[in-house]
Every structure is written in C-alpha cells, then in structure tokens.
Amino acid sequence: MIDQLSWKVGGQQGEGIDSTGEIFAMALNRLGYYLYSYRHFSSRIKGGHTNNKIRVSTKQTRSISDDLDILVAFDQETIDVNIHEMRDGGVVIGDAKFNPAVPEGSKVRLFSVPFTEIANELGTSLMKNMVAIGATSAVLDLPAEAYIEVVEEIFLRKGAKVVEKNMEAIRKGAAYFTDAAGGPLEGFQLNKADGQKRMFMIGNDAIALGFVAGGVRFMSAYPITPASEIMEYLIKKLPQFGGTVIQTEDEIAAATMAIGANYAGVRTVTSSAGPGLSLMMESIGLAGMTETPLVIVDTQRGGPSTGLPTKQEQSDLMAMIYGTHGEIPKVVMAPSTAEEAFYDAVEALNIAEEYQCPVILLTDLQLSLGKQSVEPLDFKKVEIRRGALDLNAELPEVEGGYFKRYELTESGVSPRVIPGMKNGIHHVTGVEHDETGKPSEVASNRLKQMDKRLRKLKNLKFNTPVVKYTPNEEAELLLVGFNSTRGVIEEVIPRLEAEGIKVNHAHLRLIHPFPLKEMKELVDAGKKVVVIENNATGQLANILKMNLGSHEKIESILKYDGNPFLPSEVFNKCKELV
Amino acid sequence: MATFKEFRNSVKPNWCPGCGDFSVQASIQRAAANVGLEPDDLAVISGIGCSGRISGYIKSYGFHGIHGRVLPIAQGVKMANRDMTVIASGGDGDGFAIGMGHTVHAIRRNIDVTYIVMDNQIYGLTKGQTSPRSAEGFKTKSTPEGSVESAIGIMELALTAGATFVAQSFSSDLKELTSIIQKGIEHKGFSLINVFSPCVTYNKVNTYDWFKEHLTSLDTIEGYDSSNRMQAMQTLMEHDGLVKGIIYQNTQKQSYQDLAHGYSKDALAHADLNMDEQKFNDLVAEFM
Ligand SMILES: Cc1ncc(C[n+]2csc(CCOP(=O)(O)OP(=O)(O)O)c2C)c(N)n1
Ligand code: SF4
Ligand SMILES: [Mg+2]
Numbered sequence: 053m054i055d056q057l058s059w060k061v062g063g064q065q066g067e068g069i070d071s072t073g074e075i076f077a078m079a080l081n082r083l084g085y086y087l088y089s090y091r092h093f094s095s096r097i098k099g100g101h102t103n104n105k106i107r108v109s110t111k112q113t114r115s116i117s118d119d120l121d122i123l124v125a126f127d128q129e130t131i132d133v134n135i136h137e138m139r140d141g142g143v144v145i146g147d148a149k150f151n152p153a154v155p156e157g158s159k160v161r162l163f164s165v166p167f168t169e170i171a172n173e174l175g176t177s178l179m180k181n182m183v184a185i186g187a188t189s190a191v192l193d194l195p196a197e198a199y200i201e202v203v204e205e206i207f208l209r210k211g212a213k214v215v216e217k218n219m220e221a222i223r224k225g226a227a228y229f230t231d232a233a234g235g236p237l238e239g240f241q242l243n244k245a246d247g248q249k250r251m252f253m254i255g256n257d258a259i260a261l262g263f264v265a266g267g268v269r270f271m272s273a274y275p276i277t278p279a280s281e282i283m284e285y286l287i288k289k290l291p292q293f294g295g296t297v298i299q300t301e302d303e304i305a306a307a308t309m310a311i312g313a314n315y316a317g318v319r320t321v322t323s324s325a326g327p328g329l330s331l332m333m334e335s336i337g338l339a340g341m342t343e344t345p346l347v348i349v350d351t352q353r354g355g356p357s358t359g360l361p362t363k364q365e366q367s368d369l370m371a372m373i374y375g376t377h378g379e380i381p382k383v384v385m386a387p388s389t390a391e392e393a394f395y396d397a398v399e400a401l402n403i404a405e406e407y408q409c410p411v412i413l414l415t416d417l418q419l420s421l422g423k424q425s426v427e428p429l430d431f432k433k434v435e436i437r438r439g440a441l442d443l444n445a446e447l448p449e450v451e452g453g454y455f456k457r458y459e460l461t462e463s464g465v466s467p468r469v470i471p472g473m474k475n476g477i478h479h480v481t482g483v484e485h486d487e488t489g490k491p492s493e494v495a496s497n498r499l500k501q502m503d504k505r506l507r508k509l510k511n512l513k514f515n516t517p518v519v520k521y522t523p524n525e526e527a528e529l530l531l532v533g534f535n536s537t538r539g540v541i542e543e544v545i546p547r548l549e550a551e552g553i554k555v556n557h558a559h560l561r562l563i564h565p566f567p568l569k570e571m572k573e574l575v576d577a578g579k580k581v582v583v584i585e586n587n588a589t590g591q592l593a594n595i596l597k598m599n600l601g602s603h604e605k606i607e608s609i610l611k612y613d614g615n616p617f618l619p620s621e622v623f624n625k626c627k628e629l630v
Numbered sequence: 631m632a633t634f635k636e637f638r639n640s641v642k643p644n645w646c647p648g649c650g651d652f653s654v655q656a657s658i659q660r661a662a663a664n665v666g667l668e669p670d671d672l673a674v675i676s677g678i679g680c681s682g683r684i685s686g687y688i689k690s691y692g693f694h695g696i697h698g699r700v701l702p703i704a705q706g707v708k709m710a711n712r713d714m715t716v717i718a719s720g721g722d723g724d725g726f727a728i729g730m731g732h733t734v735h736a737i738r739r740n741i742d743v744t745y746i747v748m749d750n751q752i753y754g755l756t757k758g759q760t761s762p763r764s765a766e767g768f769k770t771k772s773t774p775e776g777s778v779e780s781a782i783g784i785m786e787l788a789l790t791a792g793a794t795f796v797a798q799s800f801s802s803d804l805k806e807l808t809s810i811i812q813k814g815i816e817h818k819g820f821s822l823i824n825v826f827s828p829c830v831t832y833n834k835v836n837t838y839d840w841f842k843e844h845l846t847s848l849d850t851i852e853g854y855d856s857s858n859r860m861q862a863m864q865t866l867m868e869h870d871g872l873v874k875g876i877i878y879q880n881t882q883k884q885s886y887q888d889l890a891h892g893y894s895k896d897a898l899a900h901a902d903l904n905m906d907e908q909k910f911n912d913l914v915a916e917f918m
Contacts, residue, residue, distance in 0.1 A: 081918070251917035261917075265910055267903030270709055272702070289913070291892020294901055298709070301735040305702040308695065312675070312706025315693060316714070317899035320706065338696050426917075431910050436903050443900065453639065453689060470899055471673045471691040471707065471714050479686050481694035490641065491686060491694075 053243045055110045058117040059188065061181075062103035062134060063126030065096065072124070072181035073104030076188065078202045081252040081425065084245035086112050088539070089423040090616065093362050101129050110243050114389060114424050114539030118620045121240065122191060123160075124184050125152060126167070135160070143237060145187050145229070147180065163187070163232055170224050179221040186225025193236035196222045251390075251426040255419040255536075258390040258426065259349060260285035262397025263321055265434045269295035270320040272309035274302055274328060277361050278417045279351040282323040303328035307335035307348065314345045315480065317443065317470035319401050323349035326368050327358065333376045336410050340380025341482045343458065343466065343505065345404035347397075349413045351420040352535070354614050363614030364417045366535055367587035369595070372412045373564045379502075381409040381509045384564035388519065388538035390426045392561065393419065398434050399515070406439035407508045408465060414563065416586065418536035418616045441468040447475035454478055454488035460500055464507035509565050517562035518570040521545065522577075527556040528630055530578030534560045534592060537584050540617040547623050553630055560592070566599045581606045582629055584622060588612040634663040637672075639689040645680060650801035650827030650838075651748050655687050657804055658717060658746065661811035662690070667715055675704040677720025677729065679755045681748035681827070684719050698728030701736040704743045711899040712887050715815055716742070722749040722763040726782055730762070736820055737791040741886040744814040744821045750829035751781075751836045758832035768835065783871050788822050789863055794880040795821035796862070798873060800841055801828065810876060819885040826874075848875030857881070 061072045070091065077087050089106040105120070107113055119139040125131045125146040131154060138144065140159035146152025148166040165187045167180040182203075189196060199222055207214045230236070253261075260282045263271075269290065273283040287297045295318075300306045306322040313320035324332065329350050339346040352368045354360025372384050383403055387393040396413060404411040447455065447469065457478035459466045466487075469476030479489035484501060486492045519538070529548070531541050538559050548555050558574045560567065575581050575596070583593035583606060590608040597603050609625045611617050637659035645651050662672055669690045676685035678697035685692035691714075695703045704718035725733050725747045736745065752770060753759040759772035763784065767776040788796045795817040799807040807825060814821035826841050846869050848854045854875075855861055862878040887893060894901060 249918050251914060253917045257917060261913060264913065265905055267905075269898045269901055269903070270706075272706065293905075294892065294894030294896070295898060296709070296890045296893040298705075298739075300702065301731050304699060305732055305735070308699040308702040309706035309709075311695075312693070312703035313710035313898075314706075315703075316673070316707040316710035318710035318901075319903065320710065334696055335699070342693075429914060431907050434905075434910075470711070472670060472711055472897070472899070474670055477670055477689065477691055479692045479694070481686070481692075482696055483694065489692075491683075 053241050054239065055243055056113065057108045057121045057192070057240065057242060058105065058119065059108065059122045059124070060103055060105040060120050060134060061124040061184065062101060062130030065093065065100045065102040066098035067126055068178070068181045069102050069104055069126070072184060073106055075199065075202055075206070076185055077106050077252065077423070079199045080108050081250065082201060083198060084247040084250070085109060085242070086425040087252055087423070088113050088115065088425070090116050090418065091421060101133055103130065103134065108242060110245055112425065113543065114422070114536070115543045115619060116616055118618050122188060124188060126180070128152060141239070143191055143240070145184065163229060165225065165228055165232070167225070170228065171221060174217055174221055174224070179218060182218050182221035183225035186222035187229040189222065190226040190229035190233070191237050191240050193241050196226055250428070252423060253390055253426055254281060254421050254423045255390045255393045255415050256281035256351065256421065257285060258393040259397045259413065259415070262394040263401070264289050264293070266398035266401045267319045267436045268321050268401065269293060270313045270318050271297040271322060272300050272306045272313070272320065273297065273322045274300050274306050274324065276325045276328050278353055278420045279323045279325050279349060282349060303331040304335060307332040307346070308338070311335060311339050311342070311344050311346055315342070315470070317441070321347045321349065323351065325351045325353045326355045329368060329371065329375070336382070337376035337378055337380060338482045339410040340376065340382060340505070342480045343408040345408055346410040347400045347404050347413060348410065349415065352414065352416040360614040364536070364616045365586050365612060365614065366416050367591065367612070368414070369563065369587070369591040372414055373595070379506065381407065381505055382564065383407070383409065383411040383509065383512065384414055385411065386414045386534040386560060386563050388419065388535055388559050388561065390419070390424050391429070394429055395433060396561070402435070402437040403512070405441060406437055406465070407512065408439065408468060409508060414535065416535045422536065439468070440465055441470070443470070445469070445473070447473060449475050452488070454490070456487040457489050458485060458487045458501060458504070460487060460504050463511060464504045512565060514562050517560070517567035518574070519559040519561055520574065521557040522574070524554040524556055525577060526554070527578045528554045528580065529556070529626060530574055530581045531555060531557045531626070532560070532581060532583045532592065532596065533585060534563060537586065537617060540619055540622055541584060543619045544623045544626065547619070548626055551627070566595060568599055571596065572600055575600050575602055579605065580629055582609055582626060583607070584609045584617065586611050586616070631666055632663055632668050634659045636669055637662050637689050639687065641687055643687050644683065646831050648830040649680065650750060650829070651681050651684065653801040653804050653807065654719070654746060654748050654825055654827055655684055657807040657811050658688060660808045661815060662715070664808065664812050665815050672715045672717065673707050675700050675707060675716065675718045677724035679721035679724050679753070680829070681719065681721040681754070682724060698724050699732065700724060701729060701732040701743070701745065704745070705736060705739070705741045708741050708743050709887070709898070711897045712742070713897045717744045717746060717815070719746040719748065721754065722747060722751065723753045723761045726762045726784055734787070734791050737788055737793045737822060739886050740792070740794055740819040740883065742819055744811065744823065746811065746823045746825060748827040749824050750827050750833055752829050752833045754829045754832060770832070783866065784824055785871055785877055786863060786866050789859060789878060793822055793878065794819040794883050796878040797821070797823045797876045798826070799823065800826045800845060800874055802838055802842070803874070806874065813876060817879065819883060844872045846873050848873055848877065
C-alpha cells in the first residue's frame with residue numbers, strides 16, 4: 053500500500069482533459085485524500101497539448117511531484133511529451149484508437165484501452181474520458197461507486213439516464229482494464245484516507261471567497277490569465293449581496309473605478325496580472341496620494357510584456373514593491389497556500405481601510421490556478437475592520453466648511469468620511485494638499501503631509517509576516533521563498549533532514565514593508581541562506597540583501613522556464629550549496 | 631434648501647481672468663441649487679488640466695484625479711453610492727485624447743453621471759499644445775506649421791456610441807448652460823455636455839466672438855426634435871458640429887444601475903458587510 057500517487061491525463065486542448073482530471077480528483081477528494089492538481093495549458097482554446105497532473109496523497113501536499121505513476125493519454129503526443137516523467141514500472145494507458153506506443157527500452161507498462169470505441173458503443177465518444185477514468189480506477193482498485201456522487205452532480209440535470217450511461221462507461225473502462233491486466237496492479241493501491249471533508253479549490257477561488265466574506269460589494273476588472281477566475285466568481289456571487297461587477301474597458305479604468313468606489317465607501321477590488329498591473333501604476337500612486345483604500349490582486353505570470361501568459365513566474369516582485377512614480381505607503385502581501393489566500397484576501401481589505409492605502413495581494417500562477425485541498429476555513433476569523441471610518445458619525449459643523457480629511461495625526465492615519473455624510477465635505481486630489489485636501493505647494497506643508505503618509509505603515513500590525521519552520525537554533529540552510537514555492541520547499545525539507553542537514557524555512561507572507569526583525573533573526577541563525585524563486589534575477593534575494601546585508605551567505609535557486617520547481621531540482625541544488 | 635451661494639467656497643480660482651471655465655463653475659453651482667441638492671449630496675469629480683481644478687472651487691465633495699481618468703472615478707463613485715449626484719468634469723484633452731477610451735465606454739455603459747467638458751480646443755495647463763478638438767491647420771506650440779490631423783466630431787461620436795443625452799453649450803450663455811446642466815443632472819443615465827469654454831490665453835482663434843459668430847442655437851431650427859437621433863446627426867453634420875442646445879435625449883433607455891442584475895436599490899456604501907454563517911457555509915460547500 054502507498055501513501056501518495058501521481059497521475060496525469062493529457063490530450064488536445066478542448067478535448068475534455070480538464071474535466072477528466074476534475075472528476076477523478078473530486079471523487080478522491082470525497083474519500084478524504086489530499087489532492088494537488090496543476091494544469092499545463094497554452095494560450096489557445098482548441099488544439100495544442102494540455103495536461104492535468106494530479107497528486108493524490110494521505111498527507112497535505114502542494115507541489116507537483118518529480119515523477120509520474122500513471123499517465124492517461126488521449127493521443128501519442130501526450131506520451132511523447134510526458135514519458136520522461138514516468139517512473140520505472142509506471143503505467144501508461146492510451147486510447148487504442150491511436151495505437152499508443154512507448155519508446156523502446158522504456159520501463160513503463162503500456163495498456164491500450166479502447167476509450168473511444170467503448171464510449172461510441174454507449175452512444176457518444178464524449179464519454180471516452182469516463183472510460184479512461186474507469187480504467188484508472190481499476191489500476192488503483194477503486195470501486196466505480198466512488199464516482200457516483202460527482203457524476204450525479206455534473207449530469208443529473210441532464211437526466212438519470214445520462215448519469216447511468218456515464219457510470220456504465222466507468223464500469224466498462226474498469227472491466228476492460230482488469231481483463232487486460234489480469235486484476236488490479238500491485239503497488240498502486242492507496243492507503244485509506246481519513247474521510248475528512250475538505251474544500252478542493254484554486255487560489256483564485258480562495259481569494260474570491262475571501263473577498264465576498266470580507267465585505268466586497270463591487271469589483272471593476274478586465275479579463276486576463278491567470279486572474280479572471282476571481283472576477284468570474286464575484287460576477288456570480290455579488291448580486292446575491294446587492295453588489296455587482298463591471299468589466300471595464302481596460303485596467304486603468306478598472307483601478308480608477310475601484311478608487312472612486314472605495315472613496316465613496318464601498319469595499320471594491322480589482323485583479324489582474326503583470327500587463328494589467330503595468331497599466332495601473334499611475335492609479336496606484338493616486339490611491340497612495342489620496343489615501344484611498346484599494347486592494348489589487350496581482351496574479352503573477354511569465355513576463356516581461358506578454359511573456360509566458362499561461363506559465364508560472366514570480367517576477368513582478370520589485371514592480372509591486374516600488375511600482376508607481378514617487379513615494380507612497382503601500383502594502384504587498386504574499387499568501388502561499390489557498391487557505392492563506394482566503395484569510396489574506398479578507399485581511400488585505402482591512403489593512404487597506406485601516407491604513408488608507410493601496411494593498412497588493414500578490415499571488416503567482418501556480419497558486420492562483422493550482423488546485424489544492426484546503427482544511428476547513430474558520431468563519432470566526434473573518435472580521436471586518438474599517439479603521440477610522442465611522443459611517444454613522446454625527447460630524448460637527450467645521451469652520452470654513454471643510455472637513456480635515458488629511459488631518460496631521462500621530463499615527464499618520466486621518467479620520468475618514470465618505471461622500472454624502474453631513475459636514476464631511478472635503479477635497480481629494482493627487483496634487484500635494486493641505487489637511488482639508490486643498491492643493492498646496494508650500495514646502496513645510498509638503499514635508500508634513502509626505503511624512504504623515506509614510507508614517508502610517510511604521511506601525512503596521514500584521515499577523516504572521518513570515519511563516520516559519522525553525523526546528524534548529526542554528527541551521528546549515530535557511531530556505532526562503534514567497535507564494536507557491538512553499539509547497540516544493542516543504543516537500544524537500546524532510547528529504548534534506550533525512551540526509552542529516554539542518555534546515556530552517558522562512559516564507560514571506562508580508563513582502564512590503566519588509567519584515568525586518570523576523571527576517572534578521574532567521575538569517576542570522578542560518579549559515580547559508582538559499583532564496584528559491586521563479587525569476588531570473590533573484591528579486592527576493594536582492595530584497596533580502598538590501599535590507600539585511602549578509603551578501604556573502606545569500607544564494608539563489610532560480611527557475612524561469614515557465615514551469616514550477618520540481619522537488620528534485622531544489623533538493624539537488626540545496627545539497628550542492630551545503 | 632441650498633442656494634447656489636452654498637455651493638461656493640473661499641478658494642480663489644487660479645484661472646486666467648476671462649477664462650471660460652468661470653462660467654462653467656457658476657453654472658454647475660446654480661444648476662445644483664436649482665435641482666434642490668445640498669452640497670453634501672453632490673460629488674464633483676475632475677480631471678487634470680486648467681479645467682480639472684474645478685472640483686476644488688465648488689463647495690461639495692470633490693475628487694481631482696489623474697489625467698484622463700475622470701470618468702472611471704466618477705462611475706465608481708456613482709456605483710458605490712447611487713444616492714449621490716455625480717458630476718464629472720475636465721478638459722477636451724482630458725476627455726477626448728488621453729481619456730477617450732473611457733469616454734466612449736462611459737457613454738455606452740450609461741451610468742447616471744453628468745459629464746461636463748470644458749472644450750477650449752487646446753491644452754491650457756501645459757501651455758498651448760494642440761488638442762483633438764483643434765481644427766485642421768490650427769497652429770500651436772506642438773503644431774507650429776498647423777495641425778494636419780482632423781478634429782474629432784465629439785457630438786457625432788457620442789450619438790454613434792449610444793449616448794442617451796448629448797448637449798452642447800457655450801460659456802457666454804450662463805442661463806442656457808445652467809439649464810442644460812440641470813437637465814443633464816435630471817437625466818437618468820449618462821449625459822455628455824460639451825461646453826465651448828474659450829481659453830483666452832492660448833487660443834486666439836476660437837474666441838468668444840468666434841463662437842458667437844459660428845454657433846447655431848437649436849432653438850432657431852424649426853421643428854428640431856431632440857428625441858430624433860437621425861435628425862440630431864444630420865443637423866450636427868450640416869453645421870460641422872457647431873450647434874448649441876440639447877442635441878439628443880433618449881428618455882426610454884434605463885440607466886446601468888437600473889439594469890445591472892442584482893444591483894441593490896439602496897446605496898451600496900451603506901450596505902451591511904457582514905455575512906451570516908449559514909451563507910458562508912453554503913459558499914464553502916460548493917468547493918467540497
Ligand atoms: C499622464 C499624464 N500625461 C500628461 C500630463 C500633463 N498634462 C496635464 S494637463 C494636460 C492637458 C490639458 O488639456 P485639457 O485636458 O484640454 O485641459 P485644459 O487645461 O485645456 O483645461 C496634460 C497633457 C499629465 N498630467 N498626466
Ligand atoms: S490658460 Fe486658458 S484654459 Fe487655462 S486658465 Fe488660462 S484661459 Fe483658462
Ligand atoms: Mg483644453
């Protein structure tokens with residue numbers, strides 16, 4: 053019996069590859085297994101190789117695996133492209149229709165199953181993926197009944213007959229495979245899972261759910277990979293709360309409309325990826341200067357320019373920290389799991405209002421689109437804090453009739469009112485201004501207002517700015533990362549420990565303002581600091597050096613070919629560096 | 631009820647004496663009083679340019695944004711609080727050059743915002759460069775030999791983009807301008823009001839006298855029917871866009887706020903943000 057297994061299905065885009073993986077994964081999720089799935093796709097809708105790699109485990113995992121146990125292929129290209137990942141003794145199941153073949157000398161076991169033919173016999177070739185699922189289940193020795201719930205959810209609205217047909221396809225696929233192989237294969241049976249109910253979701257879903265729970269009622273956004281799911285979720289859900297989404301003409305409109313709506317008192321978000329963020333830069337400065345709360349999600353993808361739009365990368369870091377001309381207070385948060393993404397989405401809204409500044413919620417493609425098991429979310433942890441905004445305040449009449457929206461305070465945070473409030477009239481401008489928002493170029497006022505704005509984040513309260521694993525007071529290696537590399541790092545640590553290497557791990561959940569105190573302690577306690585990131589120039593490593601010095605002990609492991617790190621890549625490089 | 635004086639503040643505009651924008655400011659103040667607004671019911675959102683300073687000169691909520699983005703900001707304010715009266719205002723460069731994309735989309739989106747453009751056919755704040763409203767052959771700092779690009783027929787463009795309220799007026803005609811702005815505010819949907827607002831410093835061609843000579847009032851066109859889009863287009867073309875009055879109004883089409891699915895009838899800004907636990911659990915269950 054085994055504890056984890058890696059499975060992949062591949063074929064041409066538009067052929068139902070995604071739903072094949074989805075149905076397989078959902079069924080295992082219901083049994084209580086931990087799942088992690090990562091899709092390989094390209095920037096076209098039909099045609100082109102696509103695959104969905106799914107990891108099934110009795111323990112939490114958030115990384116793709118080095119090798120593959122089972123490959124389900126709908127075309128020869130799938131075998132050719134993925135065969136190198138197969139472990140010796142692994143199983144390839146191909147549709148008999150294309151006469152699947154594996155390279156000579158390959159140590160995999162190939163089975164040709166007539167997916168299409170069986171499906172056609174049942175009435176439609178569309179069901180070939182169900183046949184494939186059935187064959188897979190026979191390998192794992194999973195009963196077809198494990199799929200009934202999921203199949204019903206998908207097909208019941210088309211009638212009980214359709215459900216039965218699909219179940220029949222699963223059974224037939226299983227029976228065919230069992231006949232051909234002479235029973236379930238040894239070494240492919242998973243230990244029983246804990247049967248716990250868990251969510252299985254992509255990071256974007258988690259963020260979108262966090263936004264809805266966190267009181268977002270309006271969104272203005274422009275579609276882009278890999279961010280669109282956030283917008284699509286809010287389009288579906290916000291009307292249930294009286295809210296709505298506007299698909300704007302571009303990202304400049306998206307960001308400035310969100311600024312207008314936040315100014316007017318509604319929790320409003322926008323989400324995009326690199327190209328959109330580039331367009332939003334001037335707006336981010338406006339939010340900073342006018343002290344308007346604004347949450348923007350940046351789902352990083354391969355840059356620069358259009359770059360690798362459907363591939364993993366973490367190269368927007370510097371742009372997010374420093375982007376916009378001039379100097380503003382800004383917070384950059386970087387959740388590393390879907391669970392954190394949910395809580396951080398809520399917290400980003402709170403921070404934006406409490407500190408009256410833009411907040412970038414940074415993710416990367418692997419976190420945004422990779423689907424993972426999520427432990428039950430704690431509703432009690434969802435709180436809405438609006439800082440210095442009191443919608444029901446009875447404001448006194450003020451001299452001159454203008455409210456001091458930019459009053460100089462010790463914390464730098466000024467009282468906030470929204471349009472429509474009596475005696476709250478004030479002016480807002482991106483031009484330097486005085487306490488009532490009146491434009492002013494007076495040098496002494498400039499200094500006071502600039503210092504006030506920048507002072508706000510000096511006392512930023514942030515729960516867990518660094519996610520730490522520190523079993524060692526002195527570590528040979530401190531592994532550092534942000535966003536989705538958490539999964540691969542956590543996978544590699546036990547392997548390094550098994551080799552007797554003392555490893556600590558720091559994952560930055562708050563990128564900016566830089567968590568200096570926490571990181572200094574950790575870096576000081578490490579002999580070597582290895583920053584693992586998906587970009588070409590070592591942006592996080594440079595941020596560390598800039599803030600902490602320690603240049604001599606900071607090393608980088610970089611990958612920027614568009615693919616997530618494999619555990620073996622990180623493991624081998626770490627060993628070289630010790 | 632507030633009088634127009636209550637929409638005044640103590641800030642002295644830094645416009646040049648004689649600038650057309652003074653009358654636009656006064657007209658907005660009068661129109662706001664005429665429709666019965668209180669200063670805190672009104673938000674004036676403005677762009678960047680000489681004209682963009684207007685939000686600081688009117689006693690109301692005011693937001694002076696970034697160049698060309700006045701419309702998305704204004705639409706955001708309106709979506710957040712549909713009880714506010716939202717006026718967007720800026721220059722011809724702001725709205726028809728850098729912000730043109732937003733202008734066209736705000737027109738077709740039809741959110742209830744009144745957009746007042748101070749059209750002086752030039753860039754005032756940056757000291758006299760050509761604008762998309764400058765006529766062919768117009769000489770400016772950036773077109774010393776005369777502009778070779780044609781001017782945008784903005785009223786015609788608005789009609790084809792699906793506008794529900796299209797009007798044009800002139801700074802010299804305070805009474806008409808006030809009445810048009812008033813009607814724009816009362817219109818349910820997006821209203822575009824282009825105001826010929828002479829720049830006395832940098833535009834020596836399109837002066838007050840020039841407009842007096844060239845503008846045709848729609849009042850003088852017998853049988854003009856502002857609900858007739860075809861006639862509106864034809865009249866604009868016959869007069870090379872130089873007409874004043876309400877050119878077109880469609881009172882049938884509902885505003886975006888009224889059409890948006892699920893969008894609350896009450897101001898979102900005052901919505902209760904807390905979700906009940908059962909609802910949360912239902913949302914969570916969708917991912918299990
Ligand atoms: C992104 C950006 N580009 C350029 C400018 C410089 N700029 C300020 S106002 C303006 C044009 C002003 O012309 P218009 O909008 O017609 O307003 P007017 O001054 O004529 O009222 C320009 C180019 C800017 N502020 N921002
Ligand atoms: S430069 Fe022209 S537009 Fe600007 S204030 Fe002076 S007259 Fe008005
Ligand atoms: Mg101008």
